[in-house]
Amino acid sequence: MRPVGSKYLLEEPLGRGATGTVWRARQRETAGAEAAVPGQPGETVAIKVLKEELANDADVVMRFLRERSVLLRLTHPNIVRVRDLVVEGDLLALVMDLIDGPDLHRYLRENGPFTPVAAALLTAQIADALAASHADGVVHRDLKPANVLLKQEGDRLHPMLTDFGIARLADSPGLTRTQEFVGTPAYVAPESAEGRPQTSAVDVYGAGILLYELVTGRPPFSGGSALEVLHQHLSAEPRRPSTVPDPLWTVIERCLRKNPDERPSAENLARGLRVVAEGIGVHASTAQIAAAENVGALLMPDPAPAPVPGSNGSSGDADPxxxxxxxxxxxxxxxxxxxxxxxxxxxxxxxxxxxxxxxxVMPPVPPGPPGGQAPGPEEPHPWQTQLRAARDRNEQTQVQYLDPSQDPLRRRPQRQVARPQQPPQRRPQPQQPPAGYGYPPQPQRYATPQPPAPPQPQRYAPPPAPEPQRPRREPRPPRQRSANPMRIPGLGCLKGCLFTLVILFVAGWLIWELSPLQEWIGTTKGYWDQLTDWVGSVTGWLEELGGSGTNDPAA
Incomplete structure (x- = not known):
């Protein structure tokens, strides 16, 4: 267990996200007046501990403290309530209500897509939560199934939207850079990917993608990389599945408009989805069906959308x-x-x-390059420029045949002929500086004695005496190799064996002739005669041994 502040105690982690870790925690004592919900000792809560890089950023801490009142007053039946905010050293944490239930992403993976009616009603409740937050000037900016918790109420699922304000806290100048965005690539709005000013319409775009995923089981845009997904958000249009009714597709198509001014407001989106759910149901009346088919008239855009602070080029944190x-x-x-x-x-x-x-006051400078025209909407976006650069690098890569003689891995090393050693270069001796330019005169080796003069301070030390020159060695001539390249394996070993036998033979003959070995043996035979007798004795002994073994004992 790990304490958080003086009022909460972490018990076990429930999940990890891009901005922090959610823990199951227990309240140790009643919170003070600064908390939105005092709570009771022993009550179970959920605490999201932000990552260290967020907690160590001074701008994030200032945003955290400045938006404390905004997050604490944001209450709605479909929003997970923020009970308290904890700032302690290098730790930032949000204390929230604990929702016992899976998130929408996990529920989709385990149970499959929703029916069109259920998807419309579920998204309508999420749009209600967005409308309430937009009225308070809070934009979620990261709407996705993983941020929607499902609270079980009997046989019904009650969606609860969480992580409000986390995107803005993470959008710090010390953590984000130009052309970067806060959010998930599969659910990010085109204006967020392009770095244009953002409003509450980015949440409506995310609600349209969430609705598409609820009825199909997958987002409308996908790819092998985040760059490819962003490119589809900017230029591609979603494909309509055959299982989506016409009124529901009208709502999805209006939410996924590239132009944020053409998207409906969150309040109108919730109203339109409920009309569609009534008109596409099994027991729908003629009036309800007609109202669902004319749902486009209800999807009016927001005349005053809530802006995202800092998305128009200014920080949005300080007053003018x-x-x-x-x-x-x-x-x-x-x-x-x-x-x-x-x-x-x-x-x-x-x-x-x-x-x-x-x-x-300097004259206004056009935003375009010097001497050129201002960039228009026809110019490529930085993401498209990066795609073009990657495509050009792939086209420059060519495959061609390599001659084996040019392959450094197959080329046999050439034997280099020893070159004669060059005589060492003689180091130039320092020249004697002329007298009269600040150098002291050199002392004479044989000079007449002069009366001692007072020592004068020397500006420069005298140069050292030249070292005696060593006699130059003559270069060794290169070793001459035999003109016959033929080599006989083992010839050196054979020569050594023959030479050893000759030495042993000569040494034995000298010992026999010059030593009293003949007298010791008691014979006057010569060396060769004695050697022949020894060989004959050994041969006869071997024959006797062989003959005794072959004789029959019975004979």
């Missing part, structure tokens, strides 16, 4: 700089920034009488 009016005791928060009067005269630097230069 304001200057108090002169002589006023109060100021208008919506007032424009005042401009200081110019202190310099029109006569130029000579007539300013020491005043500072007025602040000059």
């Amino acid at each position: 700089t304001q200057v108090l009016p002169q002589g006023a005791g109060s100021y208008d928060p919506n007032a424009a920034t005042s401009v200081l009067p110019q202190t310099g005269g029109p006569s130029g630097p000579a007539g300013r009488s020491g005043a500072a230069d007025p602040t000059a």
Whole structure:
């Protein structure tokens, strides 16, 4: 168990995501007035502990504290309530209600797609949660099945949307860069992928993809890489499955419009989905069917969509700089920034009488390249530029035949002829600097004694004496090899054996002739005679042994 603050105790992890880990936790004591829900000791809650890279970012911590009130007041029957926020050292955590149930992603994988009526009613409840959050100025930005928890209420599934505000907390200048987005590639809106200003329409786009996945079991756009999926979001149109009714496809098609101004608001989306669910049901009346077929009239866009702070090029965290009016005791928060009067005269630097230069305003610079035109919608997006660069690199790669003689792995090494050794270069001796340029004169070896003079400070040390030269060695001539390249294996060993036998034979003859060995044996025979007798004795002994073995004992 691990304590979080002084009021909560982590018990076991429930799941991990891109921004942190969700734990099952228990409340140790009642929370203070700063918490939205005080709770009771022993109550089970869910705590999401953010990752260390988020907790170590100062901008994320400031966002966390600044949006505390927004997240705590966001309540709706289809939104997982945030009970408390914990900031302790390098730990950031959100305390939420614990929902005992699977998420929508896991439920789809285990049970398959929903019926069109069930998918429309489920998405309508999620659209209700989005409408409530958009009214408070909070945009989810990461709507996907994994962020929808299913709460079991009898035989019905009650969807609960979670992870509100996490996308904005993760969208920190220290963590994100240009042309990056916060979200999942399969559910990201085109304006988010392009880095354009974002509004609450990105959540409606995510709801359209979620609705498509509920009735088909898969998202409308997929690919082998995130770059390919983003490219489809920007340019491809979703394919209509044959099992989707016409009214429901009208809702999906309007939610997945590339232009965010053509998408319906979350409130109108919820109303339209309920009309479609009534009109495509088995017991639908004629009026309900007609209303479902005319659902496009209900899917009106939001006239004032909630903007995503910081998506239009500004940070969106701090209020604009304001200057108090002169002589006023109060100021208008919506007032424009005042401009200081110019202190310099029109006569130029000579007539300013020491005043500072007025602040000059640079002329507007066109956003396009110098001397060119401003980029239009026809120019390729950075993602398309990266795709084109990868395609060009693949086209530059060519396959051609390589001659084995040019292959460094098959080329036999050539034997190099020894070159005569070059004589070593003689190092140049330092020249004697002339006297009179700050160098002290060199002492004479044979000089007449002079009276001692007071020592003068030397600016430079005298150069060292030249080293004696060593006699130069003559280069060794290269070893001459035999012109006959024939080599007989084992010839050297045979020569050694023959030479050893000759040495042993000569040594035995000298010992026999020069030593008293003949007298010791008691014979006056010569060396060859004695050697012949020994051979004959050994041969006769061997014959006797062979004859005694073959004789019959009975004879």
